Amino acid sequence: MEVKPGRLRATGRLAPCIILMLGCGSERGAVDAGTSAADGVLSEAGDDAASPARPEARTGLTSGSACDASAQCLSGACTLGACSDWPHAMRIRIDTTAAGADIREAVVDFPLLLRLDATSFPFAEARHDGADIRFVDASGQTLSHEVERWDGDSGVAALWVLVPRIEGDSRNNSVLMYWGNPLAAPTSSGPSVFGAFACVLHMSGAPDGVASHLGDSSGRGNIGLVQNPTADALPADGLAGLGLALDGTSTYVATNVASTSPPQVFSVSLWLKTTSSTRAGIAGFASNPSGSDVTFDRAIEMDESGRLAFAVLPGGHLLTISTLTGYNDGAWHLVVARLSSRGQYLFVDGEPVADDPTSSAADPHNGYWRFGEEPLTSPAPATTDAALPAGNFFSGTLDEIRVTTDEPSDARIKLAYATQRPGTTAVSYQPVP
Numbered sequence: 001m002e003v004k005p006g007r008l009r010a011t012g013r014l015a016p017c018i019i020l021m022l023g024c025g026s027e028r029g030a031v032d033a034g035t036s037a038a039d040g041v042l043s044e045a046g047d048d049a050a051s052p053a054r055p056e057a058r059t060g061l062t063s064g065s066a067c068d069a070s071a072q073c074l075s076g077a078c079t080l081g082a083c084s085d086w087p088h089a090m091r092i093r094i095d096t097t098a099a100g101a102d103i104r105e106a107v108v109d110f111p112l113l114l115r116l117d118a119t120s121f122p123f124a125e126a127r128h129d130g131a132d133i134r135f136v137d138a139s140g141q142t143l144s145h146e147v148e149r150w151d152g153d154s155g156v157a158a159l160w161v162l163v164p165r166i167e168g169d170s171r172n173n174s175v176l177m178y179w180g181n182p183l184a185a186p187t188s189s190g191p192s193v194f195g196a197f198a199c200v201l202h203m204s205g206a207p208d209g210v211a212s213h214l215g216d217s218s219g220r221g222n223i224g225l226v227q228n229p230t231a232d233a234l235p236a237d238g239l240a241g242l243g244l245a246l247d248g249t250s251t252y253v254a255t256n257v258a259s260t261s262p263p264q265v266f267s268v269s270l271w272l273k274t275t276s277s278t279r280a281g282i283a284g285f286a287s288n289p290s291g292s293d294v295t296f297d298r299a300i301e302m303d304e305s306g307r308l309a310f311a312v313l314p315g316g317h318l319l320t321i322s323t324l325t326g327y328n329d330g331a332w333h334l335v336v337a338r339l340s341s342r343g344q345y346l347f348v349d350g351e352p353v354a355d356d357p358t359s360s361a362a363d364p365h366n367g368y369w370r371f372g373e374e375p376l377t378s379p380a381p382a383t384t385d386a387a388l389p390a391g392n393f394f395s396g397t398l399d400e401i402r403v404t405t406d407e408p409s410d411a412r413i414k415l416a417y418a419t420q421r422p423g424t425t426a427v428s429y430q431p432v433p
Helices: 012-020 070-077 190-194 410-420
Strands: 086-093 108-116 132-137 143-150 156-166 173-178 198-203 213-216 226-227 233-235 242-247 254-256 266-273 280-286 296-302 308-314 317-328 333-340 343-348 352-356 367-371 395-404 427-431
Touching: 070 156, 108 410, 108 427, 132 156, 143 190, 143 198, 156 213, 198 242, 254 352, 266 296, 266 410, 280 395, 296 333, 296 352, 308 333, 308 343, 308 352, 317 352, 333 410, 367 395
Parallel strands: none
Antiparallel strands: 086 173, 086 427, 108 156, 132 173, 143 156, 198 213, 198 395, 213 226, 226 254, 233 242, 242 395, 254 367, 266 333, 266 395, 280 296, 280 367, 296 308, 308 317, 333 343, 343 352
């Protein structure tokens, strides 16, 4: 009988002795004997292989002290790699070959979206709130994760796992997911996954419990405030967990923290779904969180045909790049606007669709991010392209809004689309027998 990765198989009266032989320690990066290359379960090729003879227990850290696995895990004295109390495991693979995400370079510190349902995960084996979920990589290092949604009764969940490195053009990227410890304390943490971001809105509730407030998973407290909420502006089915349905009349979202001017290098990304044929604002940086007659730039907009544009305002002149294709087809689309020394770029569904390599700056001003509308501006700025529309509200659903103060690579943007899009085949779930 094969030992499951990360599982203790005790036989008869030898079980207490085996438990006492486990090593423990507080350092990060304990190695799970079931997942080490030497063990052969997760080889360089990523395939199962016959394991050499070994003790039927996890290999913990080499501190040399004897300990009880349950006490260690709950106290934090040992990392997951030294525990034997998670009886169930699943291998999750990320395919970056042409058949999967189709990226050619490595991506580091990547928040990976995992969608679980009753066909891929036995919810009855886990805690009702998912608090016993744990992740390790191929080296046995414990990975940070955030549970965005966990509904065991309905059999659906959405989680984010921070993967340290995903290799390009490979089928061998994988992480192991463990569950089944009823005494495990919750370790879900948005900042541990999204701490490098300036703002991350999952469209789920904020810690203050106010219905119209959206929590910021970056840990920077940049809560999204739903302005002018109406009965039609309600949580809706999102790309991952809940999304926010906007009615196109007066409702939008503004961040609550006054930010210093975004640096010349920044990106804004979000998922949207709409069938509207009305011109609307999608995102932008405004000098005030509400009202008109504000400075407004770094903006994404959609016209009557569903075409998208990205505009910045350097030197009082509006520079706009636009797509040739409409995206108001009722499907989910990932939109990413990026500005850096390499130019002004607009990506849709992982691919660059408009760019201006000569545009690499935007005027400095303090303000707030606003999503789902464009405020009136007076007087209208001088332009080198069509002026931004004024006071137009978005009708449709938004989800997974993110702001960064760095330059995400083309490969990172493409990997985000490939692993998050509905029906993705780049991420697969394989129960460990």
